[in-house]
Amino acid sequence: MRSKASVDGHPLHPGLIPFPFAFLIGAFVFNAAGLAFAEPSWWMTGFHLSIAGIVTALIAAIPGFIDYVATVPPRSVTRSKATWHMLLALGTLALFIGATWIRGSAATQPSAIVLALQFVGVLLLSATGWIGGMLVVRDQIGVDNRYAGNGRWTEAKAERGADGMVVAATCSELGMDQMKLLKVDGRRIVLARTPKGYTAFDDACTHGGGSLAAGTLICGVVQCPGHGSQFDTRTGTVRSGPAGRPLNIYGVDASDGVVRISLPDSETR
Numbered sequence: 001m002r003s004k005a006s007v008d009g010h011p012l013h014p015g016l017i018p019f020p021f022a023f024l025i026g027a028f029v030f031n032a033a034g035l036a037f038a039e040p041s042w043w044m045t046g047f048h049l050s051i052a053g054i055v056t057a058l059i060a061a062i063p064g065f066i067d068y069v070a071t072v073p074p075r076s077v078t079r080s081k082a083t084w085h086m087l088l089a090l091g092t093l094a095l096f097i098g099a100t101w102i103r104g105s106a107a108t109q110p111s112a113i114v115l116a117l118q119f120v121g122v123l124l125l126s127a128t129g130w131i132g133g134m135l136v137v138r139d140q141i142g143v144d145n146r147y148a149g150n151g152r153w154t155e156a157k158a159e160r161g162a163d164g165m166v167v168a169a170t171c172s173e174l175g176m177d178q179m180k181l182l183k184v185d186g187r188r189i190v191l192a193r194t195p196k197g198y199t200a201f202d203d204a205c206t207h208g209g210g211s212l213a214a215g216t217l218i219c220g221v222v223q224c225p226g227h228g229s230q231f232d233t234r235t236g237t238v239r240s241g242p243a244g245r246p247l248n249i250y251g252v253d254a255s256d257g258v259v260r261i262s263l264p265d266s267e268t269r
Helices: 018-036 040-069 077-103 112-137
Strands: 154-157 164-170 177-183 189-194 195-200 216-218 219-225 230-232 238-240 248-255 258-260
Touching: 018 040, 018 077, 018 112, 040 077, 077 112, 164 189, 189 258, 216 230
Parallel strands: 154 177
Antiparallel strands: 164 258, 177 189, 189 195, 195 248, 216 219, 219 230, 230 238, 248 258
């Protein structure tokens, strides 16, 4: 899924996180090695690496938080993972900030408390990286997916009219087997173009709440990127589990060059 925190469709968050990882782990290694080998220049380097790690972690947290709010599907298994990822990252940052504050300056020899805080921080950082890897590789958060012909995954906000219709796209906007995520009054609706015409359905997979817009659409069947559940986008029926409940399907009208979705007041979502 293309993250909002991106430049020209290239996610910023995955590109920034190597810096705090390298700096914070390096800070602990240089501090510990400096003490072990009685090398003051090493533990001085460790202090400066701590500062660099804290600053770059704060910078990386900005697009990361935007991903959490705007990209991670709500009420989903992915949201739970992302919440743990955020809490562990904040815990890591708090430990390194505390260790740096206790130490005070580069010239001060790191104490056992400082090393202990940084060691626990490295453990939390490792757990954070493991969960972050699952979010990117397995749940496709922050991934810049492309369709055939270098087509780009898109999303947009839309408003529901008084007649219950939502103007979703122009008739020529989507290529075959392409999808568009629409955010309408707190709902996440997918518009898809299939060989039999346009269809619209809920974005949330009925199994774990994964984003179907970030999945794969082939011949009218959409596959969730999370656990592989497949749905018929015209009827909502489950083609393949682990999902057991069908999708909500919405009426679509494609006329006068515009695609409109009929969105009733109350829908299960």
